[in-house]
Amino acid sequence: MSTERCKHDFLLGQCGSCKEKPERINEQVFATKTGQVFHNWVDCAFLRIGQSSADSQGLRNHPIERKHWSSVFWTLGPCEWCCAFYNIQEETPIYCEAEIDGRWVTAQKIKERFTIYGHREIQVWFESLPDPMLLPDNKVRSHYPK
Ligand SMILES: [Zn+2]
Ligand SMILES: [Zn+2]
Secondary structure: OOOOEOOOOOEOOOOOOOOOOOOOOOOEEEEOOOOOEEEOOOOOHHHHHHHHHHHHOOOOOOOOEEEEHHHHOOOOEEOOOOOHHHHOOOOOOEEEEEEEOOEEEEEEEEEEEEOOOOOEEEEEEOOOOOOOEEEEHHHEEEOOOO
């Protein structure tokens, strides 16, 4: 049985305040011992970058731990990349067009990041899907309202 506790010091699943998981935060999230943020995605690019910079500083590379959202939500911040869908939910949506199976479809642009050689990776969200998708910059273009 898990001995993880929420910030209210209850065992997970036994705290009334922690029953309601915030929308767009996953039930199971990921963190390292030294990390300042938690991640929705185990394969988040920022989680990998954090790990390799810890390596280059000669710090022990802490393993990625799976955590219940309520044990980290109030003590760590949400990752700006893989929790962007949560972070921007109060903001005015920005729309774009994304190429899916050869068709350009209107989507909400969630966040973008630079990868290598000036390329960008863009998170877009289609209303029919539960989570944003990651697309390269050549699959995403500005939205021109009709
Ligand atoms: Zn609690
Ligand atoms: Zn992340």
